[in-house]
Amino acid sequence: MAEQNISRKDAMIFNQRVAQMSKALWKAVEKDWQQWIKPYDLNINEHHILWISYHMEGATISDIAKFGVMHVSTAFNFSKKLEQRELLYFSKKNDDRRNTYVTVTDEGKNLLIEMNANYHNEDYSILKGSLPIRDIYGKFPEFLEVMSVLRNIYGDDFMDIFEKGFQNIEKTYEDSNDYLQKSKIES
Numbered sequence: 001m002a003e004q005n006i007s008r009k010d011a012m013i014f015n016q017r018v019a020q021m022s023k024a025l026w027k028a029v030e031k032d033w034q035q036w037i038k039p040y041d042l043n044i045n046e047h048h049i050l051w052i053s054y055h056m057e058g059a060t061i062s063d064i065a066k067f068g069v070m071h072v073s074t075a076f077n078f079s080k081k082l083e084q085r086e087l088l089y090f091s092k093k094n095d096d097r098r099n100t101y102v103t104v105t106d107e108g109k110n111l112l113i114e115m116n117a118n119y120h121n122e123d124y125s126i127l128k129g130s131l132p133i134r135d136i137y138g139k140f141p142e143f144l145e146v147m148s149v150l151r152n153i154y155g156d157d158f159m160d161i162f163e164k165g166f167q168n169i170e171k172t173y174e175d176s177n178d179y180l181q182k183s184k185i186e187s
């Protein structure tokens with residue numbers, strides 16, 4: 001194995017560098033994310049579960065936990081809170097009674113559309129921190145190496161769901177803009 005050729009010092013420095021960068025990046029992401037969702041009385045786990053459920057269309061609690069990188073009990077408990085708010089509903093399939101499936105209600109979909117429509121990008125530190133790179137290179141930073149590491153840790157199915165989610169975001173954003181435009185015309 002290749003890792004046998006890595007010194008303990010190099011391994012420790014690499015792991016600590018990744019840990020420190022990840023923690024600093026997460027702190028900024030967390031602050032930005034909380035700022036965005038605060039008016040909707042959601043916490044990060046609830047928003048993430050709602051978002052995942054919407055984009056995965058009929059995901060199981062296990063799917064949500066895996067893609068949301070959270071424990072199954074966390075996914076279940078926060079999903080229950082969203083169900084109580086009538087943003088999600090649970091179901092079982094006749095041919096699969098073991099798994100609990102989660103579906104976003106119309107009220108949940110409308111909340112996500114509203115949140116996307118009210119997203120104000122000028123207030124977020126991650127975006128602000130990335131703009132100089134976009135100004136120089138004409139695009140935002142790419143994450144190919146980080147995505148490769150995640151693929152090696154979590155597997156191809158995680159990355160497939162990851163990519164599908166972002167494809168759905170693009171479609172949802174276009175759909176919500178169409179919806180908002182129609183609403184303005186009808187008013």
